[in-house]
Amino acid sequence: MRIAVTGGSGKLGRSVVRRLNQDGHEVTNLDLTGPKSRGFTQIDLRNYGHVLDALLGLDDRHGGVDAVVHLAAIPAPGLAPDAATFENNMLSTYNVFQATRRAGIRKLVYASSETVLGLPFDVDPPYIPVDEEYPARPESTYSLVKHLEEQMAVQLTRWDPELSIVALRFSNVMDPEDYEAFPAFDADASLRKWNLWGYIDGRDGAQGVVKALEYETPGFEAFIIANADTVMQRSSASLAAEVFPAVTVTKELGEHETMLSIDKAKRLLGFAPEHSWRDYHSLRTTPTED
Template identity: 45%
Template sequence: MRVAVTGGLGRIGRAVVAELAAHGQETVQVDVAPMRAQPPGYRRADLRELWQAVDALDGVDAVVHLAATGVPDSHTLHPELAEGATFTANATSTYNVFQAAAVHGIRRVVWASSETVLGPPFRVAGPAHLPLDEDHPVRPETSYALSKATGEELARHFAHRCGMTLVALRFSVVMDGTDYAALPGYWAEPERGRWNLWSYVDLADVAVGCRLALAAERPGATAVTLAAPDTLSDRPTAELLGTYYKEVRVTGPLGTFESLQSSARAGELLGWRPARSWRGGGG
């Protein structure tokens, strides 16, 4: 199988390309980043333009769509303009990638949504229940999150109209070893993790999730959370809940450091089980 990985030069994209290569799959890295010497398998494209997306996906069997612009920097001079640019870039690129896949008759797209579609940073309203799961209402609070929620609506449209299979992976904050080294500083201020429930997911597990989603027998549009099994905090989950979210309904018993974002659905539908934790092993 030949897989186009959009955002293939980004942090997650490079890990996905390596994971797919390790499993014998050919990849095409699609990215807007200019490169002096273009490596084999690299196609430069700005996915905000439909024709460039159509050219970039020529001759591939499946797509992992990761290209996006992140949350605007809080020190941006005109934050409201940056917010609009983020929404427009991400929603447009996602439409263009799905449409280009349809043009080429590509039946399978795996793509990066985000935990933020469910409400983080919870400035407008707290969680409806915890742990967050796929039954939680979608209620984005930022233009970045809205661009991802819009992508999920676009996925339903393309599944309905073209019979495509589209799997949205709602990544938590993606981390690896270098990030884990900085955790002691984070523990000193536990409120810093409140915005996303002290959640994260390991980069290598994300790459495995993308590979499994490419193979999943799941017609239509699906969205699942990918989060580590534990929190980033050194404090027990019950203590965090009691301090920061005591008014929120908790739907079941929780382990000592168990995550407040459930990935159970990804386990059921994709066979994805997070294998890595900053605590070592499976958390």
């Protein structure tokens, strides 16, 4: 397919662009910054006219696209003033969603966030593992925008029944070099309780995007995208019991099973994480033969 990826220069975006190119798609990275190459076009997504123009066609790039992957955003709370985060992220997403519709593109995948689940869980989650079944609990301006984006997608797909919008609630994105720090998390269970000790390897995040692009059902759907394990060496059951003693655990947890449920993504998308930080440390500690 011909695919426009917004924010393709970001941490997750680089993995997504790489994977889509490897899979044989024709990818255009729409971002404020990036390499001066045929695959990159500089754009300010807050300008609706520029967004629509870029999706309809770009000289020397494409004459229109088949799908849009929207990843661009101020990527976390506190990186900018709250009002700036709201203005940038909400306006950019509206422009991308609306331009996608106006251009007649029927497939849109975008980055929602695990934060809508109630992060940083200063208020206990309703149950563990958390999933997509309970109402959103935004606790920051950044998360509020992610919730409002999902609500906007619900209404736009109601207006346009042929449109497919898939929201991927990505966990904390990690690259292999980030795994050096993981063993230290075991010293204090509270260090990473803010997202139930979850993460997503960027390469598995890219797999989630690929699977969502292949999802053919029109309408809106949201999926948690996390790795199958936690960032901890301790068991998931012991972590839940220590840090969230009053919270019901709804299933018997595997030794290191994620508490950000990916059951829905597995069932409907065929999502199957392939990378773990444990593999990285196993490779680094395995002696090599002379």
